[in-house]
Amino acid sequence: MDYRYVDLFLGINRFVVLAVFFLWIFILTLAFYKERSRKTYLRNLERVKKISSGMCLVENPDKGISRVKVTALKSKNKWKRIEALLVLGYAECSAPENVLREALFCADEDVAYFSMLSLGQVKTRQAAVILLDFLSAHVFSGYRIISLLEEFPAEIAPDVRRAAESEDALSRFWAIKLLSRFPDRGTLSLLGKLAQDSSADVRAAVCECLGVWGYAETRETLVKALKDEAWFVRMHAVRSLYKIAGYECLPDIAPLIRDKSWLVKESVETIMSRHIDEVLPIISECLADYDDNSKFACVNALVNSHHIAQVLQDTLSLFPSQKEHAMELLGNLIKTKFYFGLKKNLGFFSPESRDKLLSIIAEFDNELAGRLRER
Amino acid sequence: MMSWLFFIYFIYFSALMFYYLFLGLIGILEGKRREMEHESEDYSSFAVSNFTIPVSIIVPAHNEETWIKNAVQSLLNLNYPEFEIIVVNDGSTDTTLECLIELLDLEALHNPYMDYFQAGSPASKSGSVYGIYKSKKYAGVKVLSKASGYKKAGAINAGLNFAKYKYVCVMDADTVLEPDALLKVMVHVEKDPDSVIGIGSYFGLSNGFKIENGKILDRSFSYRPIIAYQNLEYIRSFIGNRIAWSRFNASPIISGGFGVWRRDIVMEVGGFSHLYSSEDLEFTFRVRDYLVKNKKKGYKLIMLPYHVGWTHGPGNVAALIKQRNRWQRVMNEVVDSYKHMIFNPRYGSFGLLTAPYFLFYEMLGVFFEFSSLVIAIIGFATGLIQLKIFLTFFCFVVLTQAFISLLYLLTFVRSQNMMSFRYIAYLSALSIFELFWYRWIILIAKIAGTISYMKRIRTHDQFLRTSN
Numbered sequence: 001m002d003y004r005y006v007d008l009f010l011g012i013n014r015f016v017v018l019a020v021f022f023l024w025i026f027i028l029t030l031a032f033y034k035e036r037s038r039k040t041y042l043r044n045l046e047r048v049k050k051i052s053s054g055m056c057l058v059e060n061p062d063k064g065i066s067r068v069k070v071t072a073l074k075s076k077n078k079w080k081r082i083e084a085l086l087v088l089g090y091a092e093c094s095a096p097e098n099v100l101r102e103a104l105f106c107a108d109e110d111v112a113y114f115s116m117l118s119l120g121q122v123k124t125r126q127a128a129v130i131l132l133d134f135l136s137a138h139v140f141s142g143y144r145i146i147s148l149l150e151e152f153p154a155e156i157a158p159d160v161r162r163a164a165e166s167e168d169a170l171s172r173f174w175a176i177k178l179l180s181r182f183p184d185r186g187t188l189s190l191l192g193k194l195a196q197d198s199s200a201d202v203r204a205a206v207c208e209c210l211g212v213w214g215y216a217e218t219r220e221t222l223v224k225a226l227k228d229e230a231w232f233v234r235m236h237a238v239r240s241l242y243k244i245a246g247y248e249c250l251p252d253i254a255p256l257i258r259d260k261s262w263l264v265k266e267s268v269e270t271i272m273s274r275h276i277d278e279v280l281p282i283i284s285e286c287l288a289d290y291d292d293n294s295k296f297a298c299v300n301a302l303v304n305s306h307h308i309a310q311v312l313q314d315t316l317s318l319f320p321s322q323k324e325h326a327m328e329l330l331g332n333l334i335k336t337k338f339y340f341g342l343k344k345n346l347g348f349f350s351p352e353s354r355d356k357l358l359s360i361i362a363e364f365d366n367e368l369a370g371r372l373r374e375r
Numbered sequence: 376m377m378s379w380l381f382f383i384y385f386i387y388f389s390a391l392m393f394y395y396l397f398l399g400l401i402g403i404l405e406g407k408r409r410e411m412e413h414e415s416e417d418y419s420s421f422a423v424s425n426f427t428i429p430v431s432i433i434v435p436a437h438n439e440e441t442w443i444k445n446a447v448q449s450l451l452n453l454n455y456p457e458f459e460i461i462v463v464n465d466g467s468t469d470t471t472l473e474c475l476i477e478l479l480d481l482e483a484l485h486n487p488y489m490d491y492f493q494a495g496s497p498a499s500k501s502g503s504v505y506g507i508y509k510s511k512k513y514a515g516v517k518v519l520s521k522a523s524g525y526k527k528a529g530a531i532n533a534g535l536n537f538a539k540y541k542y543v544c545v546m547d548a549d550t551v552l553e554p555d556a557l558l559k560v561m562v563h564v565e566k567d568p569d570s571v572i573g574i575g576s577y578f579g580l581s582n583g584f585k586i587e588n589g590k591i592l593d594r595s596f597s598y599r600p601i602i603a604y605q606n607l608e609y610i611r612s613f614i615g616n617r618i619a620w621s622r623f624n625a626s627p628i629i630s631g632g633f634g635v636w637r638r639d640i641v642m643e644v645g646g647f648s649h650l651y652s653s654e655d656l657e658f659t660f661r662v663r664d665y666l667v668k669n670k671k672k673g674y675k676l677i678m679l680p681y682h683v684g685w686t687h688g689p690g691n692v693a694a695l696i697k698q699r700n701r702w703q704r705v706m707n708e709v710v711d712s713y714k715h716m717i718f719n720p721r722y723g724s725f726g727l728l729t730a731p732y733f734l735f736y737e738m739l740g741v742f743f744e745f746s747s748l749v750i751a752i753i754g755f756a757t758g759l760i761q762l763k764i765f766l767t768f769f770c771f772v773v774l775t776q777a778f779i780s781l782l783y784l785l786t787f788v789r790s791q792n793m794m795s796f797r798y799i800a801y802l803s804a805l806s807i808f809e810l811f812w813y814r815w816i817i818l819i820a821k822i823a824g825t826i827s828y829m830k831r832i833r834t835h836d837q838f839l840r841t842s843n
Contacts, residue, residue, distance in 0.1 A: 009767035016774040023781040031799035143565045147424035341485020
């Protein structure tokens with residue numbers, strides 16, 4: 001083989017040896033420094049608070065604050081700028097909103113994000129208005145913005161109501177979500193109007209908000225929403241209606257066990273399992289349907305309400321109508337082929353009753369009865 | 376002939392080194408950005424907000440009696456407003472279920488069960504769920520018992536059938552999470568939940584740690600070389616490559632050890648697949664494939680450098696080979712199944728930057744490494760390669776590899792505070808000697824993995840876990 005390679009590699013190796021050596025020294029120095037400073041190393045907000053006290057609150061606060069504002073607006077080092085922006089929010093400096101607003105609409109996402117966090121600390125109406133305006137910019141999800149705004153004092157409620165009337169559907173949606181933290185009967189007419197909004201998200205948020213508020217007079221609005229074309233509106237309407245009206249809303253809600261959406265079914269199922277006696281006819285009817293998901297929800301409701309043992313007990317009843325209903329229900333339950341804890345529930349009965357029950361079960365499914373008998 | 380071969384290997388190793396160097400530098404920049412973000416983030420308001428996105432945590436557990444209590448307790452200690460825990464006891468033959476019953480005070484539920492995802496085969500009863508329990512002691516904690524079958528993927532899918540929240544976190548049963556683990560990752564989701572469909576973060580090895588009741592009492596990293604080298608590898612993989620790939624939205628994997636997925640996407644792609652030796656890598660590739668084929672744009676898979684948890688690594692050579700054998704197998708399986716992504720511009724930076732790496736390094740790298748060794752030995756024995764040439768080339772490979780390792784270690788040291796000076800010094804010294812033994816163990820495992828891939832072995836081998 002050619003010895004040219006040797007010279008080439010020797011040259012490269014020398015260079016790499018030097019690089020490795022310097023890198024190694026650098027890492028060790030850094031690790032050493034980090035270990036020394038580990039105990040005093042302040043993280044997150046503590047660090048910002050420390051900086052802010054150093055920059056603003058010592059000796060000459062006005063000069064300190066103006067220096068921070070200049071850094072927050074003009075620094076070319078992004079992270080220095082962010083640090084200054086955080087200081088403005090956390091250090092309770094006077095009137096930081098304009099600086100933060102300017103940074104909030106900056107093209108750099110990191111600068112915008114931390115300005116947003118900083119505004120969240122200011123907690124003035126002006127800061128709230130800026131953040132609510134920012135909702136329509138769609139830079140960040142409203143989740144983070146409203147999680148900051150929910151800690152603001154209730155005096156921002158009028159501004160939130162104004163945002164709920166925004167032309168931007170997403171802003172309306174997030175504003176309504178936030179409104180749920182500020183219950184107010186005076187806002188009901190606005191929510192009633194928004195319940196007819198063209199955006200399904202907004203309509204869903206209205207239903208959710210009404211449920212959180214719990215004002216009885218909103219029941220009609222929610223009953224109408226049960227027929228909404230969007231499944232998530234129906235889901236929130238079901239949940240909220242139950243929060244407001246309790247079991248009285250069962251006649252409105254129960255038919256939705258046949259809803260196309262399984263999340264709507266699940267919400268109805270949870271409510272039905274709490275009031276099983278009232279909904280037994282609907283369940284029995286639904287179990288005979290073809291839709292597996294509806295049957296599944298009904299079986300779940302029966303199991304969660306611990307009603308299976310009662311169904312078995314009723315099949316042994318001496319009252320013909322009670323027995324007939326129970327037999328129909330048990331038959332439909334068995335035909336679903338879903339597991340519903342039959343074996344465990346049979347264990348609650350005396351051997352004699354169990355034998356009778358097994359013969360009843362055998363009428364519907366001989367194989368199942370045989371298996372249960374074996375166990 | 377020998378010169379040509381030499382030239383080919385030189386090009387291959389140099390290209391690889393430049394690729395790593397590029398990733399290392401990007402990793403440093405991205406790591407710095409993430410660290411600054413972390414330092415400035417307001418977790419306290421996020422942790423108490425009513426508008427924090429809730430998460431379903433799924434923990435598949437197969438014969439995990441040693442670790443399951445600590446893993447679940449670490450979940451119970453999580454500082455996060457709303458989450459549910461679903462532990463799936465996947466056909467354990469040890470006392471995993473008994474440990475869970477004791478810890479959680481379980482009661483059996485008799486609800487019906489529908490398999491929306493592929494959790495098991497209803498015909499053969501393989502993998503089917505036969506027990507549903509809920510904790511009497513802790514709200515929102517469920518345990519499912521299922522027959523083994525459909526591997527870890529089946530267990531995760533069983534958990535998915537019960538998950539009710541929009542985001543699901545999948546983690547290993549031997550992983551102990553930091554109390555702020557979910558906060559650290561979900562804050563990034565909450566910034567943009569419409570785009571972020573998958574997110575993961577760094578987790579290291581817990582070997583040597585003192586852990587009680589899910590809390591880490593003492594973070595003493597193990598000085599055993601086999602563990603220390605794995606720590607170095609984890610740093611290289613998580614802090615270097617994955618962070619850099621994430622910068623370009625080209626992450627190839629959201630690790631099964633700890634990863635959060637948006638459930639609608641998981642449902643759309645049909646859940647995790649049991650047809651592969653391991654599920655996480657394939658799932659990430661499938662999600663990417665699905666997004667491109669269905670023209671869904673603007674989605675992000677993010678990898679973060681924050682330490683969110685600690686997992687137990689193989690403590691001996693045999694266990695390490697077993698684990699890496701499976702990893703190699705699954706890499707080959709995935710590269711084979713998704714070869715259409717490689718150098719395909721439709722897949723963006725993933726197709727051009729990440730997928731080729733998996734072909735050239737993870738799949739073909741085994742052949743290059745093995746053949747270079749064989750040729751060097753033959754050439755040296757027959758006198759075709761002089762000792763001086765052999766040594767200079769060997770030094771070149773050793774030094775460049777050490778340089779890359781140190782570069783990644785530097786990124787780690789800059790942003791982390793948990794390893795002591797002594798341990799960092801130890802790792803940096805070990806990085807120079809990696810090619811003298813550890814690398815060969817990994818090569819053996821990779822060769823074994825490639826052979827078993829060719830033999831169409833698709834088992835999810837679990838190495839024997841021991842306590843600290």
